[in-house]
Amino acid sequence: MMPHVTGPVLLPEVRAALRDGAPVVALESTLLAHGLPAPRNREVADELEAVVRSRGAVPATVAVLDGVPRVGLTAAELDRVCGGDLVKLSVRDLGVAVGLRRDGATTVAATAALAAAAGVALFATGGLGGVHRGARESWDVSADLAALARTPVLTVCSGVKSILDVAATLELLETSSVPVLGFGTDAFPGFYRRDSGFPVPWRVDDVAQVAAVWRAHRDVGGGAGMVLAQPVPAADEVDAALHDRLLAEGLALVAERGIVGKDVTPALLAHFHEASGGVSLTANLALVRANAELAAQVAVALAG
Numbered sequence: 001m002m003p004h005v006t007g008p009v010l011l012p013e014v015r016a017a018l019r020d021g022a023p024v025v026a027l028e029s030t031l032l033a034h035g036l037p038a039p040r041n042r043e044v045a046d047e048l049e050a051v052v053r054s055r056g057a058v059p060a061t062v063a064v065l066d067g068v069p070r071v072g073l074t075a076a077e078l079d080r081v082c083g084g085d086l087v088k089l090s091v092r093d094l095g096v097a098v099g100l101r102r103d104g105a106t107t108v109a110a111t112a113a114l115a116a117a118a119g120v121a122l123f124a125t126g127g128l129g130g131v132h133r134g135a136r137e138s139w140d141v142s143a144d145l146a147a148l149a150r151t152p153v154l155t156v157c158s159g160v161k162s163i164l165d166v167a168a169t170l171e172l173l174e175t176s177s178v179p180v181l182g183f184g185t186d187a188f189p190g191f192y193r194r195d196s197g198f199p200v201p202w203r204v205d206d207v208a209q210v211a212a213v214w215r216a217h218r219d220v221g222g223g224a225g226m227v228l229a230q231p232v233p234a235a236d237e238v239d240a241a242l243h244d245r246l247l248a249e250g251l252a253l254v255a256e257r258g259i260v261g262k263d264v265t266p267a268l269l270a271h272f273h274e275a276s277g278g279v280s281l282t283a284n285l286a287l288v289r290a291n292a293e294l295a296a297q298v299a300v301a302l303a304g
């Protein structure tokens, strides 16, 4: 039989940090490969890792390269992730990509799965996938939700985009026994907007509270992940009228072009970035950086 890789391969720095109980934060690669335009995405990859380091944690960007699931990437590997052509891999695609020795960027679901397998508990991203509008007909519900239900990883994000059915997404998180905490907010964030219009079930106001809740959740929470939702910095929030226009246009465009399945989210994101003259990109970058920073602070609190 041919030898094959069974678990993720850790960058030596990440392996050493985990061995020593030092703080580590996993970072998602689909947001780089499919959520941000090249070549800006490559700078963002470095910026996110630098933010994590600035708070005293070790960053570990996750992807599959040549069929090897990797937790922690070298600069050359980040080049490949940001260089285009990478397939978008959710959890169901991981085994296929490994078996066929392919490259791919990992979604929230796949990143959480590989991070957990590597022993990394903290994970930062921009927005979660969720229940799409019209899911009653299309059945389009992101595998991110099912993955969070069974993967003990704390995901720091800015809620979900209003391209989704936010109410249904929150309902499904409740059904899946995934706690949702608002960080310094009573409102579930709507990615580009600080308030999606729906409340969070729980609010926390500092990193020590997050660490206490996560420790307890691991003991009594039944094995599910947890969502820590932080709104986009106020200065970078997209104006409500612009946001509503972009959303209406994006949804119409996706319907018109018959875009379905895993292409829906990247198509909507691309439209937002192109049609907003960079405003949505600024917001996107600001919130991802803030989430990486918060995740690192929580990781440090948990390691201390």
Ligand code: PSU
Residues within 6 Å of the ligand: 028, 030, 031, 034, 035, 106, 107, 108, 109, 126, 127, 128, 129, 130, 141, 142, 143, 144, 161, 191, 261, 262, 263, 264, 265, 269
């Ligand atoms: N939401 C965003 N930006 C993103 C994504 C979601 O605001 O880049 C990406 C994440 O990788 C997420 C994935 O896991 O899209 C969800 O895709 P789908 O809806 O096809 O499950």
Ligand code: MN
Residues within 6 Å of the ligand: 140, 141, 142, 143, 261, 262, 264
């Ligand atoms: Mn989908």
